[in-house]
Amino acid sequence: MTEQLSNPETQKQEIVEQEQTERTRESRMYVPRVDIYESDDAIHILADIPGADENSIDITLEKNVLTIDAEVQAEKPQDYSLMYAEYGIGGFRRKFNLSNEIDQEKIVAEVKDGVLKLVLPKSEKVTQKISVKAAKE
């Protein structure tokens, strides 16, 4: 007995531009599906970005906003024409707000077989606790 795919959605979700800005290039962009989990010392992100490799992925972290941007070159088999298509080819983009303090210097990103793996170590900085004293009159 084999277990079935847990996620029945097979169709990629295309990005609907929510911001005022638009891209100049008229290519498709998709939302990569992600798994995000947190361990004691880091936040881990796994993203499905088939067709992208280490040279076409751009990851930025600015003011707690993590942006994953992956370009995908449409590789067409030479001299063949597309007869039937169930999925579109295009880049991937997704942004996340990170709540935890991340140690930006120690972020590790690797890609294998179209899966991006990001490890965002939590900062060791201890948040300073401010004790409140009762004011004396």
Place this chain on the structure above:
Amino acid sequence: MIYRRTSSPSLWEEMDKLQREMNRMFDSAFTNRLIDRPINSHDFPAMNVWTKADVGQVITAEIPGMNVDDLDIKVVGETLTISGSRQAPVDDENIRYHRQERGYGSFTRTIQLPFAIEVDKVEANYEKGVLKVWLPRAESDKPRKITVKAI
């Protein structure tokens, strides 16, 4: 379902896309997600079919994060079956999931090809999470050219 079209590919592409989206929308509307029903795993992976007249077809599918050993491709007669399984994510007591959107587990998909295949010459490669299967048309199946003699 595989069919051929002849004119205005871009318009047809858009029409096809619309139709497929509609179909999927209805599919998901009529199936109750709350019940743990057996999922139509033949929907996965989504495939693109490329063709070259008299030479054969190329089928591509996006299946990121697979071990090549877990991928199984079979050609029997005029059907192609792609099956495999993607490993379940890490399960550890010390981690907390924020999101889990990526699918895992096993899948099988069989498609009917429009012609017989030269089984010995089927090639497949898996790169950057994209599977590509080259299916050359069988020599015996290729159309013969008939010369017309003048009497």
